[in-house]
Amino acid sequence: MLNETAYTLGSNRSCIRELFEYGRKQAAIVGPENVFDYSLGNPSIPAPEEVNQAIRDILADTDSLALHGYTSAVGDYETRKAISDDLNCRYDARTQPEDFFLGCGAAPELVSVFRALAVPGGEILAIAPYFPEYKPFAEESGLIFRVVPPDLPDFQINLTAVESMLTPHTQALILNSPNNPSGVVYTRQTLQALAELLKKKAAEFGHPIYLISDEPYRELVYGGVEVPFVPHIYRDTVICYSYSKSLSLPGERIGYIYVSAQAADSKKLYAAIAGAARGCGHVCAPSLWQKVIARCTHLRPDLESYDRNRKALYEGLTALGYEMAKPDGAFYLFVKAPGGDAAAFSEKAKKKNLLLVPGDDFGCPGYFRVCYCVSYDMIQRSLPVFARLLQE
Numbered sequence: 416m417l418n419e420t421a422y423t424l425g426s427n428r429s430c431i432r433e434l435f436e437y438g439r440k441q442a443a444i445v446g447p448e449n450v451f452d453y454s455l456g457n458p459s460i461p462a463p464e465e466v467n468q469a470i471r472d473i474l475a476d477t478d479s480l481a482l483h484g485y486t487s488a489v490g491d492y493e494t495r496k497a498i499s500d501d502l503n504c505r506y507d508a509r510t511q512p513e514d515f516f517l518g519c520g521a522a523p524e525l526v527s528v529f530r531a532l533a534v535p536g537g538e539i540l541a542i543a544p545y546f547p548e549y550k551p552f553a554e555e556s557g558l559i560f561r562v563v564p565p566d567l568p569d570f571q572i573n574l575t576a577v578e579s580m581l582t583p584h585t586q587a588l589i590l591n592s593p594n595n596p597s598g599v600v601y602t603r604q605t606l607q608a609l610a611e612l613l614k615k616k617a618a619e620f621g622h623p624i625y626l627i628s629d630e631p632y633r634e635l636v637y638g639g640v641e642v643p644f645v646p647h648i649y650r651d652t653v654i655c656y657s658y659s660k661s662l663s664l665p666g667e668r669i670g671y672i673y674v675s676a677q678a679a680d681s682k683k684l685y686a687a688i689a690g691a692a693r694g695c696g697h698v699c700a701p702s703l704w705q706k707v708i709a710r711c712t713h714l715r716p717d718l719e720s721y722d723r724n725r726k727a728l729y730e731g732l733t734a735l736g737y738e739m740a741k742p743d744g745a746f747y748l749f750v751k752a753p754g755g756d757a758a759a760f761s762e763k764a765k766k767k768n769l770l771l772v773p774g775d776d777f778g779c780p781g782y783f784r785v786c787y788c789v790s791y792d793m794i795q796r797s798l799p800v801f802a803r804l805l806q807e
């Protein structure tokens with residue numbers, strides 16, 4: 416006998432991965448220059464050279480036993496201190512090393528936080544469009560996953576819908592800004608209005624409603640747009656952070672959970688997160704990468720090539736007549752599908768070897784995602800294909 420839910424999850428491949436594999440196969444048949452693959456959010460700028468230098472330095476000056484040994488489950492103090500200092504310096508955040516739990520990237524960190532909050536009948540709200548993995552993460556953790564409909568056409572937050580969906584069973588709301596898949600950054604005003612609403616409802620229900628801020632794209636923002644530090648706006652915040660995108664390290668699996676000391680029951684919550692991680696088999700974040708991060712928290716990505724791609728696609732597609740919200744962050748555009756059926760449109764595009772992800776899995780049918788961590792050259796070659804698709 417097998418666990419049926421696990422079996423179903425494991426045997427149904429994600430639409431994004433399928434498209435990506437299809438693209439590889441097609442490239443072998445028609446040539447890579449004739450495939451326009453916008454499917455996968457794999458960073459296309461290399462990690463900063465300082466990261467590689469830090470690895471060499473650490474290998475040269477750290478005792479091998481200490482380097483490759485277990486660390487404490489919450490992570491090395493020096494790394495947590497470096498992260499805390501960096502946030503305090505950038506946001507006047509007033510964090511302490513004790514508020515941090517080093518994890519293996521945002522995905523397992525989210526699972527630990529979800530599991531820590533999973534009580535019988537407990538609900539979590541996600542705002543469409545949302546990262547598709549939230550659903551299995553939440554449901555496997557034992558939370559009821561509910562989707563707040565999108566705020567069209569700007570993809571901020573539909574507060575009227577949030578208000579109507581908050582119930583005494585709501586344990587948390589998950590937020591992702593800069594957003595995958597829309598590329599939108601929630602404004603300070605949006606976040607303040609959301610915070611007021613959550614405070615009001617938490618008081619009415621007599622228990623906290625936690626805001627889980629999923630921030631792998633925090634530093635991927637263009638044109639000086641502000642990404643507010645959420646705990647300043649809402650006290651009961653937990654941040655799940657990852658270096659996968661900001662330092663282009665998705666295969667290394669390193670990030671952190673921050674539980675604001677101001678949050679309701681913060682010590683208990685932190686312990687529950689640590690316990691949930693333990694229950695999932697967490698031992699410690701990779702020791703070498705903890706040491707690298709301790710030396711590299713000050714580094715920021717060089718966004719020049721993403722920004723160039725963003726402008727080329729946003730301006731190119733808009734000029735052709737495609738519609739989308741202004742993409743100020745991350746490396747995605749979320750485009751309204753001509754004709755309204757994104758799955759049909761993506762299928763049509765696929766026949767021309769243009770790989771676009773339909774929005775259905777992001778909780779937002781009628782749109783498709785374009786991931787622009789690709790070469791500038793590919794963007795230029797793909798624009799005539801986008802044009803032909805519109806004409807047909």
Ligand code: PLP
Binds near residue numbers: 546
């Ligand atoms: N959250 C969002 C919004 C993402 O887009 C991703 C990855 O694409 C993740 C979480 C998971 O990131 P990580 O590689 O840190 O597990």
